[in-house]
Amino acid sequence: MGVSTVTTARILKGQKAGNPGEETVLAMDSLPYTAMSKTYNIDLQVPDSAACATAFLCGVKTNQGLVGLDGRATSKNCSSAKGHEVASILEHAERAGKSTGIVTTARVTHATPAAAHSAARGWEADSDLTAEARDNNFTDIAYQLVxxxxxxxxxxxxxxxxxxxxxxxxPEDGTRGHRTDSRDLTRRWLDRKPGPARYVWNQTEFNSVDPESVDYLVGLFEPNHMRYSVDRTNDTAGEPSLADMTGKAIQILQKNQNGFFLLVEGGRIDHAHHSSKAVKALEDTVALDDAVQVRRELRI
Structure with missing residues (x-):
């Protein structure tokens, strides 16, 4: 989501409101600071999301495909990863007594939101692990999250x-899960939480969550990535918008008087660009801006 994407989404949002578009001020435009970053990886000029997420969440540059590891580790080599884990801002926030959350339209085990330490971004379930990873007692990203x-x-x-x-x-399309270790991690997540917890998978269940009475919430709304915002109406089970998820997350997290850290990602903007689907990329950028507006309107 570079400058050109934001500019075009700004025009689109204005035109959808019946205006010329160029003069529109996005919610993200109204924030007090704008940051630009160099996104190269140590070993790659055009970077991947895993190494980029490690850079901006952990504060260190790293190699392509690595999650939560520094540049001394190499891709898909577990023996090289041991001892080279780097702590993320999420980990620092939890140690400081703050609440934490992840909201994304991609898989929650995908490269950016994965709160894990992995030598390969693709090791999302235990069935994805290599023999070398198993021999080194490496665990998959979903397992680490839970x-x-x-x-x-x-x-x-x-x-x-x-x-x-x-x-x-x-429950939605009948496909089988990817875990071969007999662990239902949705059930395991609920069992491990010390306070009132909910697991939801569709719009109706999400809407029924009362932020005042729930301290822990996991919502997994698709087997794979969530739908592009323009395709949400085609989802028979229903799934919340990025703005809806952001608002609910903040309402739960803000109950902590020590504060909170929340990562919000419009994860499918990048996917649409990869596939040259301009309309979907821009509509998802507008959806991300709607999420920023929800944050601005909530009193914290």
């Missing part, structure tokens, strides 16, 4: 398949 990561209060996005076992049918 069993090893800090006590994350809110996780909302897509990616049910990495949390369900291969003998469980997905």
């Amino acid at each position: 069993e090893e990561a800090p006590d994350i209060e809110v996780i909302l996005g897509g990616g049910r398949r990495a949390f369900l076992t291969n003998n469980m049918a997905d």
